[in-house]
Amino acid sequence: MNRLRRGEYQAFTGGDAHFLYLVPSAAVVRLDALSQAVLDSLAEGDRSPLELTDTLSPRWSADDVRGSIDELLGMRAIHSVAAPPPKPIAEKPKRRIPLQTLVLNVTSKCNLSCGYCYEYGEDKIVEASTKPRFMNETVAKQSVDFLFTEAGESPSVNLTFFGGETLLNFKMLQTALAYARERAEALGKVVNASLTTNATLLREGIVDWIVENDVGVTVSIDGAREQQDKFRTFANGMGSYDIIVPNIKMLLARHHRRPVGARVTLTGQNLDVTSIYKHLFHELGFWEVGFAPVTTTWQREYAIEDKGFQQMLGGFQALAKDFLDAALAGRRHGFSNVRDTLEEIHKGMSKAYPCGAGLGLMGVATDGDVALCHRFAGSDEHKLGSVSEGVDRAKQDGYLDRHHIAAKTDCATCWARPLCAGGCYHEAHTRYGSTAEPNLHYCEWIRAWTNTCLEVYGTLAERKPEYLAQFD
Ligand code: SF4
Ligand code: SF4
Numbered sequence: 001m002n003r004l005r006r007g008e009y010q011a012f013t014g015g016d017a018h019f020l021y022l023v024p025s026a027a028v029v030r031l032d033a034l035s036q037a038v039l040d041s042l043a044e045g046d047r048s049p050l051e052l053t054d055t056l057s058p059r060w061s062a063d064d065v066r067g068s069i070d071e072l073l074g075m076r077a078i079h080s081v082a083a084p085p086p087k088p089i090a091e092k093p094k095r096r097i098p099l100q101t102l103v104l105n106v107t108s109k110c111n112l113s114c115g116y117c118y119e120y121g122e123d124k125i126v127e128a129s130t131k132p133r134f135m136n137e138t139v140a141k142q143s144v145d146f147l148f149t150e151a152g153e154s155p156s157v158n159l160t161f162f163g164g165e166t167l168l169n170f171k172m173l174q175t176a177l178a179y180a181r182e183r184a185e186a187l188g189k190v191v192n193a194s195l196t197t198n199a200t201l202l203r204e205g206i207v208d209w210i211v212e213n214d215v216g217v218t219v220s221i222d223g224a225r226e227q228q229d230k231f232r233t234f235a236n237g238m239g240s241y242d243i244i245v246p247n248i249k250m251l252l253a254r255h256h257r258r259p260v261g262a263r264v265t266l267t268g269q270n271l272d273v274t275s276i277y278k279h280l281f282h283e284l285g286f287w288e289v290g291f292a293p294v295t296t297t298w299q300r301e302y303a304i305e306d307k308g309f310q311q312m313l314g315g316f317q318a319l320a321k322d323f324l325d326a327a328l329a330g331r332r333h334g335f336s337n338v339r340d341t342l343e344e345i346h347k348g349m350s351k352a353y354p355c356g357a358g359l360g361l362m363g364v365a366t367d368g369d370v371a372l373c374h375r376f377a378g379s380d381e382h383k384l385g386s387v388s389e390g391v392d393r394a395k396q397d398g399y400l401d402r403h404h405i406a407a408k409t410d411c412a413t414c415w416a417r418p419l420c421a422g423g424c425y426h427e428a429h430t431r432y433g434s435t436a437e438p439n440l441h442y443c444e445w446i447r448a449w450t451n452t453c454l455e456v457y458g459t460l461a462e463r464k465p466e467y468l469a470q471f472d
Contacts, residue, residue, distance in 0.1 A: 373426070
């Protein structure tokens with residue numbers, strides 16, 4: 001037989017056991033001592049099966065070594081040097097992916113003027129003056145019809161309201177959701193509704209509607225008063241913390257039907273992940289807290305630079321450890337970044353595209369134009385159709401061809417690509433001027449963070465496998 005070589009994988013440990021994350025299949029496998037020894041031998045260079053049996057013979061029989069080699073070949077942890085695995089080719093999905101989530105940008109207007117908002121930066125992609133500031137009822141109802149048509153046979157759909165500040169168009173939200181529920185009932189389907197808000201306008205009447213209609217809520221908030229008021233201010237510079245916290249407490253006290261999440265934007269000036277989490281989860285009582293770095297060009301003073309990415313990674317890792325301790329002790333932990341990645345690992349997710357944008361998820365602008373996602377809603381360059389005329393299939397196909405992971409040559413040798421797939425298109429567009437570029441400025445960060453999540457996964461698989469059963 002030919003000489004053997006190590007395949008594409010990331011080795012990691014968890015709970016004292018050794019694991020591989022296999023890139024071609026995105027599967028996690030636990031290694032026994034013999035498989036580990038075979039891979040260790042191959043780390044020194046290519047070997048033939050005979051050389052491997054010789055090297056390992058003092059500890060293992062030739063039959064056992066050959067059995068282990070066969071197993072490793074089968075899972076593509078190793079391969080024959082003469083027959084390397086074929087390179088993945090850019091191939092869009094064979095069948096059309098039904099639309100699952102439609103995000104309605106119900107207004108581009110906001111009552112806050114957050115310093116980092118992509119609506120205001122030079123990275124802004126939509127010229128607001130050319131579009132209505134508010135979505136009207138006709139467009140909202142057409143959007144609902146569009147969602148059901150594009151969802152095909154799916155028994156349930158997700159309708160998400162986004163802004164600007166979503167609640168500035170509350171009346172329209174009520175009409176749109178009532179219409180969606182009516183249509184769903186007629187079609188025998190279910191609509192999951194959710195909204196994102198800055199919480200400034202949450203009043204009792206609005207919360208009543210949220211609770212009665214089972215609407216999921218995500219609040220954009222950056223932490224305690226000092227952290228929140230650094231960027232999330234009104235136009236006159238006044239901070240928003242003191243306005244939103246009583247509203248949030250009222251929401252959390254009354255809305256028990258759906259978990260309420262906090263979504264934090266991290267900037268170069270606000271990177272203390274641990275203290276932000278402590279405030280939002282333990283002190284305010286959010287069900288979960290998710291963090292995302294600000295999207296901006298590197299010239300902006302609030303951009304996160306290399307040192308900042310390191311600090312953010314340290315914070316994420318400390319919180320991931322906290323998460324692991326809580327999971328092992330049977331306590332709930334609200335750090336959603338790690339939980340979401342654990343779910344993707346468990347499900348063996350191997351992404352051809354970084355997210356559902358343009359596939360199972362689309363965004364609608366106030367005038368009914370349909371784009372890749374909410375971040376591109378209203379951008380003519382990223383338009384895929386309209387709610388009245390449907391999806392332009394030629395445009396969608398062209399987009400799928402250009403954005404496939406196999407078309408991103410820089411990612412071809414990266415072990416994290418099944419989970420990253422090049423990263424957010426909006427970030428890429430902001431940094432590099434093109435949605436098709438991979439986000440190479442944060443690769444190191446992504447790989448280190450993914451490895452941390454793999455270690456958490458491995459430890460749970462060893463010590464508390466029942467925790468992972470929730471992702472089955
Ligand atoms: S963007 Fe970077 S981390 Fe992500 S898949 Fe590409 S090379 Fe890997
Ligand atoms: S492109 Fe970026 S912002 Fe849009 S859905 Fe994908 S990850 Fe989210």
